[in-house]
Each structure stands twice: as structure tokens, then as C-alpha cells.
Amino acid sequence: MPESTLTIALLYPELLGTYGDGGNATVLAERLRWRGVDADVLTLGAGDTVPTSCDIYLMGGGEDGPQALAARELSESGALHTAVDNGAVVFGTCAGIQVLGHEFANPDGSSHPGLGLLDVRTVRGTGRRAIGELLAEPMVDGLPTLTGFENHGAVTHLGPGVKPLGRVVHGVGNGGGDGSEGAVSGHILATYMHGPALARNPALADLLLSWVVGDMKPLDDSEVDELRAERLRFVKRGRWRRNR
Amino acid sequence: MPQSALPVRTRFATGAGLAVAGLSRRLGAGEGSVIGGRVVLAVDPGALERLAAGRTIALVSGTNGKTTTTRMLAAAMETQGGVVTNSTGANLLSGLVTTLARGAAEAPAVLEADEGLLPKAVAELHPTVVLLLNLSRDQLDRIGEVRIHAQRWRAALESSPSTTVVANADDPLVVWAAGLARQVTWVGTGQRWRLDAYSCPNCGEKIEWTDEGTWACTNCSLARPVPQLTLDGEDVVLADGRRLRLDLKLPGWPNRANAVMAAAGAEVLGVDVVDGLRGVGTVSHVAGRYQVVSVGGARVRLLLAKNPAGWAEALELIRPAPMPVVVGINARIPDGRDPSWLWDVPFERLRGRLVIATGDRGRDLAVRLRYAGVEHRFVEGYAAAVRATGADDIDLAANYTSFQDARRELARA
Numbered sequence: 001m002p003e004s005t006l007t008i009a010l011l012y013p014e015l016l017g018t019y020g021d022g023g024n025a026t027v028l029a030e031r032l033r034w035r036g037v038d039a040d041v042l043t044l045g046a047g048d049t050v051p052t053s054c055d056i057y058l059m060g061g062g063e064d065g066p067q068a069l070a071a072r073e074l075s076e077s078g079a080l081h082t083a084v085d086n087g088a089v090v091f092g093t094c095a096g097i098q099v100l101g102h103e104f105a106n107p108d109g110s111s112h113p114g115l116g117l118l119d120v121r122t123v124r125g126t127g128r129r130a131i132g133e134l135l136a137e138p139m140v141d142g143l144p145t146l147t148g149f150e151n152h153g154a155v156t157h158l159g160p161g162v163k164p165l166g167r168v169v170h171g172v173g174n175g176g177g178d179g180s181e182g183a184v185s186g187h188i189l190a191t192y193m194h195g196p197a198l199a200r201n202p203a204l205a206d207l208l209l210s211w212v213v214g215d216m217k218p219l220d221d222s223e224v225d226e227l228r229a230e231r232l233r234f235v236k237r238g239r240w241r242r243n244r
Numbered sequence: 245m246p247q248s249a250l251p252v253r254t255r256f257a258t259g260a261g262l263a264v265a266g267l268s269r270r271l272g273a274g275e276g277s278v279i280g281g282r283v284v285l286a287v288d289p290g291a292l293e294r295l296a297a298g299r300t301i302a303l304v305s306g307t308n309g310k311t312t313t314t315r316m317l318a319a320a321m322e323t324q325g326g327v328v329t330n331s332t333g334a335n336l337l338s339g340l341v342t343t344l345a346r347g348a349a350e351a352p353a354v355l356e357a358d359e360g361l362l363p364k365a366v367a368e369l370h371p372t373v374v375l376l377l378n379l380s381r382d383q384l385d386r387i388g389e390v391r392i393h394a395q396r397w398r399a400a401l402e403s404s405p406s407t408t409v410v411a412n413a414d415d416p417l418v419v420w421a422a423g424l425a426r427q428v429t430w431v432g433t434g435q436r437w438r439l440d441a442y443s444c445p446n447c448g449e450k451i452e453w454t455d456e457g458t459w460a461c462t463n464c465s466l467a468r469p470v471p472q473l474t475l476d477g478e479d480v481v482l483a484d485g486r487r488l489r490l491d492l493k494l495p496g497w498p499n500r501a502n503a504v505m506a507a508a509g510a511e512v513l514g515v516d517v518v519d520g521l522r523g524v525g526t527v528s529h530v531a532g533r534y535q536v537v538s539v540g541g542a543r544v545r546l547l548l549a550k551n552p553a554g555w556a557e558a559l560e561l562i563r564p565a566p567m568p569v570v571v572g573i574n575a576r577i578p579d580g581r582d583p584s585w586l587w588d589v590p591f592e593r594l595r596g597r598l599v600i601a602t603g604d605r606g607r608d609l610a611v612r613l614r615y616a617g618v619e620h621r622f623v624e625g626y627a628a629a630v631r632a633t634g635a636d637d638i639d640l641a642a643n644y645t646s647f648q649d650a651r652r653e654l655a656r657a
Contacts, residue, residue, distance in 0.1 A: 014438075014442035014443075020584040020585050020586060020587030020588045021584075021587070022587060022588065023584075023586075023587025023588075023612070023615070026587070026615050026616075027615055030615050030617075045442075046442065046443070046450045047450060066442065066443040066448070068448065069443055069448055069449065069450070131581075131582075132581070149581075149582045149584060151582065194582075194584050195582075195584050196584060196587050199587065199611055199612070199615065200611075223607075223610055223611055223614055223622075224611055226607055226622075227607040227608060227610070227611050230607055
């Protein structure tokens with residue numbers, strides 16, 4: 001364990017937290033506290049100096065305008081790049097995966113530079129906005145089925161420098177035609193699932209935490225298991241209906 | 245215009261629509277507003293514009309408070325005579341058509357309009373006044389982004405030069421949406437929800453707020469306009485310095501804000517603010533909100549909250565711990581199918597009491613409450629949830645379709 005108290009940085013929730021993604025910080029912090037590890041959540045607003053010493057950085061989903069503002073602030077300060085070089089964990093959802101990549105699309109379709117921390121490129125989608133339950137089989141060891149809700153118009157193409165987080169079973173995910181969902185590279189993990197993702201997928205939360213603190217004792221997640229079972233049933237029922 | 249001045253097609257269409265609506269009501273299928281309106285529009289697609297012609301129209305839209313404010317504005321107008329209004333919240337095109345077709349042809353109409361419908365309603369109804377209450381995240385699975393509403397409102401109001409807009413000066417999205425309207429009455433409501441307006445709707449740069457509650461973009465000229473009416477605690481302060489005490493039957497800040505918006509709207513339509521506020525003060529409960537129902541000896545007060553901004557206010561209205569609370573959550577199409585917003589609501593404020601989670605998505609809420617450190621249980625069914633509290637006096641707060649389910653089920657219990 002690197003420090004006695006872990007610090008989780010929630011980046012620009014007012015710019016990037018459109019879909020309750022701040023909940024991911026709550027989930028991580030509580031899961032540490034329940035195991036007797038102290039955790040602080042540091043909420044950083046636009047204009048705040050982003051420290052380079054936090055253990056985990058979270059970036060949520062956002063609307064187009066605020067997303068570009070967040071990308072600009074982070075690339076000017078370079079703080080996240082320094083933190084990643086020091087081994088920090090980064091978790092991005094929705095706009096997060098877009099901002100972490102090389103580039104993403106402005107509302108007019110033109111390209112906006114991202115942070116280049118993930119080898120992905122995001123362009124404006126040509127089809128319908130991807131909205132609905134997202135189910136993926138994990139491509140990272142030790143995780144069960146991933147469940148979340150997606151809501152994005154953009155399409156993310158993965159480069160050779162990243163692995164997909166999962167393979168889409170239901171929903172759209174990255175949407176680039178390869179059936180992939182999310183991206184992982186080192187200790188940077190990003191996904192199109194919100195819900196928030198870490199509330200619905202406690203194993204994913206624990207994976208991120210284990211990158212900082214190592215192995216941890218399991219928690220009683222029976223209440224989440226019931227929610228997951230309900231969501232999985234819901235998706236299967238919907239698929240059955242559509243296939244008839 | 246008198247009904248007889250309507251074209252034959254519109255008269256036939258409304259006749260057929262109202263007959264179907266009446267049939268639907270008699271069959272117990274509901275109010276009949278939606279099906280009736282659909283029939284009218286199928287027969288005469290231009291019916292809305294024709295039914296509105298020559299009438300004084302007021303439209304009310306926004307994320308929260310539409311139904312209550314519409315009821316309040318109608319009550320303010322009723323101090324001067326009869327009005328036509330969609331008081332049951334049938335706020336889509338079909339509901340508006342049925343409301344206009346049912347009501348007296350000359351009476352002014354006070355209509356609640358869904359945020360997405362407002363631009364079309366403005367274009368076809370040529371309203372005298374439009375009330376813009378607020379804009380915040382709600383049903384994001386349906387519309388994608390809250391800013392899209394603001395953009396469409398702005399364009400629609402620019403193209404309606406005869407309309408006066410009454411707009412909330414404390415909501416940057418609303419101020420921007422009203423920015424191209426010819427005449428605007430600004431109302432200082434003291435809105436506290438800011439999560440959706442950190443970046444400027446006009447240029448995307450940061451908005452800065454002062455402790456006094458004023459705000460301005462750090463880059464462009466968008467800033468809080470000086471309001472003509474300002475809510476200050478329990479009082480409304482007018483531009484001429486007069487200070488009037490609000491005397492409302494409905495609780496809390498959100499209803500005081502709704503009341504001032506309604507009084508400002510009524511003033512545009514020629515009702516003196518003092519008279520308007522007297523009418524507003526008569527409104528007690530609106531479509532079941534704040535109603536107390538009796539369930540097997542327990543008194544259950546019903547509260548509606550549909551989105552994070554609404555919940556932040558509802559949590560303030562819930563009576564203090566240790567009184568247990570039932571919270572119902574659905575995620576059907578009218579609610580938005582994505583309940584992620586549960587994590588934007590400060591449910592931590594419910595610590596120190598038992599919360600019963602229920603509704604279609606009660607399990608999502610249970611997980612949220614677990615992480616909020618709130619003692620809770622998931623119980624299926626509203627009557628069972630009320631019983632599970634073991635208390636005689638409780639508050640039940642629910643989102644839109646969950647609220648309707650609760651009302652229906654508890655009325656039978």
C-alpha cells in the first residue's frame with residue numbers, strides 16, 4: 001500500500017458528470033473504507049489545479065461543449081500525464097474514454113485533440129445515438145459479465161496500443177464494427193458503461209483498487225448481485241422479444 | 245373565435261376526437277386526452293393552430309414545476325374569469341389539442357408544454373406569454389443533452405416576436421434560451437441547482453457564481469439579468485420596491501419560485517401581481533402532489549420528484565428523521581430509462597432513519613442507499629412498503645410513473 005490514505009480524484013464532475021458518474025468515486029471510496037482503508041475523494045472543478053499525486057483519477061461522461069473545455073484544461077496542465085507516468089490509475093466513462101484518446105469529435109464533426117493517454121480515436125457516429133442497456137463479456141481476467149447503460153453518439157476506434165475491456169453481447173459499446181467495448185492500457189481503463197459502471201460492477205471497482213492496494217478481502221455484494229441478476233434478466237427478456 | 249368560425253374539417257376533427265376521449269373516459273381507460281387529441285390530429289393535422297387562433301395563450305415549460313406552475317397561473321387568471329387549462333399534466337401535442345377543443349372558445353388558455361414540444365407549441369399557438377422555469381438533466385436517454393432544449397427554445401422564441409417571455413434569471417440555460425426574445429420579464433427565483441450550468445451555454449467557457457447568487461460567464465457577455473421580480477425568503481420584491489408576502493398552501497422553496505413565476509406571467513396577461521398572488525395562494529394540491537392518503541391507519545404524504553434537481557428539493561421537504569420514508573423509483577419511458585441520476589441525488593441526507601426502497605428500479609436505489617450509508621430495505625409493492633415502515637405518519641417520495649403507481653395502489657389499499 002503506497003500511502004495510509006488513498007486519494008481518489010474526481011475530475012470536473014460539473015463538466016463531465018452528466019450521468020451520475022460521480023457515483024464511481026463514492027463506490028471506490030466506500031469499498032476501501034469498508035475494508036478499513038482510509039480514502040479521500042478530491043473533487044476538482046474547472047480552473048482548479050489538478051494534483052499529480054492522487055492514486056486514482058476518474059473522468060465521467062459529459063456533453064460536447066464541457067467535454068472540450070475539460071480536455072483543454074487537462075492538456076494545458078499536463079497533470080494527468082505526470083500522474084500516469086507515476087503509475088496512477090485512471091478510469092474513464094463515456095466522454096472519459098473520448099477525452100483520454102488522441103482525438104474526439106466536436107459538435108460540428110471536426111476533430112478536437114484529446115489527451116493521447118489511450119491509443120483510441122473517437123469520431124462522430126453516422127447512425128442513431130447508442131442508448132440503452134450495455135452488456136459485455138470481459139476480456140480482462142477475473143471479471144464477471146459487465147453491465148451498464150450507454151448513451152453516446154460517437155464511435156471509438158481502438159489502436160494497437162490498447163486492448164478492449166470486453167466484447168459486446170448486447171448494446172453498441174465502442175461502435176466501430178469490431179464488437180469491442182471499452183479500452184485498457186496499463187492502469188488506464190475506459191468504458192462506455194455508466195450506471196454508474198462501478199456500482200453495477202463491483203468486481204471492476206475492486207480490479208481498479210487492486211492496482212493500487214493489491215489483493216483485498218471480498219465484500220458482501222449480495223444486494224448488487226440481485227440488481228445485476230435483474231438487469232441481466234431484463235436484457236435477455238428484451239432480446240427474446242426482439243428475436244421473435 | 246367562436247367554435248362555429250372554425251373550418252368544417254377542424255370542427256369535425258374535434259367532434260370526433262372528443263367523442264373518442266369521452267368513450268375512453270367512460271371505459272375507464274384514463275382521461276382520454278391523449279387518444280382524443282390523436283384522433284383530432286389524424287383528421288385535421290392543422291387543428292392546434294386553428295383551435296388557438298384568436299385566443300390568449302400562456303405556455304409553461306421547464307424541467308421541474310410545470311404542472312404546479314400551470315395550475316398556479318390558471319388560478320391567478322381565474323381571479324378575472326374562466327380559463328382553459330391542461331391541469332392533469334397532459335403536456336404533449338395530443339393533450340394540448342384536447343384541452344383547447346374541450347374548453348370555451350374565447351377563454352384564455354394556460355397550457356403546460358413538455359420541454360421538447362415547446363418550440364412547436366410556440367410556432368403554432370403564437371402565445372402571448374411563455375414561462376420558462378428551469379432546465380436541468382432529466383430523461384437523458386430520450387433527448388441526449390439538456391442544452392439541445394435550450395438551443396431549440398432560443399430559436400423558437402426568436403421567431404415569435406409577439407410573445408413575452410417570463411424567464412428564471414437564476415438559470416443560465418434559461419437566460420440563454422430567452423436571449424433572443426423581444427420582450428422578457430426576468431424573475432429572480434434563487435435557484436440553487438447549478439450542476440447543469442457550469443459551462444456557458446453560449447460559448448462553452450466557465451460560468452462564475454458569486455456568494456450573492458449572481459453569475460456571469462468568464463468569457464462572453466452572458467450574465468444574470470436584473471430581475472423585475474425577486475423571490476426573497478417568503479417575500480417577493482417588485483421592481484418598484486414593493487415587498488409582498490407569499491401566502492401559499494404548498495410547501496418549500498420550489499413552490500415559492502413557481503408562485504412568483506406564475507404571478508409574473510399573470511401580470512403580463514393584465515392581472516395585477518397582488519390579485520395574481522391571491523389566486524396562486526389558493527392552490528393546495530396538484531394532481532396528487534403533497535396529498536395525504538390513508539393506508540391501513542397510516543397517513544402517507546405523497547411527494548413527486550423526477551430528476552436530481554427535483555430530488556434535491558424533495559429531500560428538503562421530507563419531514564425530519566427518525567420518521568421512515570418510502571422512496572419509489574421507476575425507469576419507464578416517461579421517467580427516462582436510465583436511472584443513473586440516482587447517483588446525482590444526495591440521498592446521504594436520509595441517514596438516521598429507515599428508508600424502504602420500492603418501484604421497478606428499487607434495487608438500483610437500494611444499492612445507491614447502501615453506498616450512501618442509509619439504513620434501508622427493498623420491498624416490492626407500495627402498500628407493502630408503507631407497512632414495512634411500521635410507522636403511522638410517513639412521507640412517500642417517488643418519481644413520475646412510480647408516483648402514479650403509488651397513488652393508484654394506495655387508493656385501493
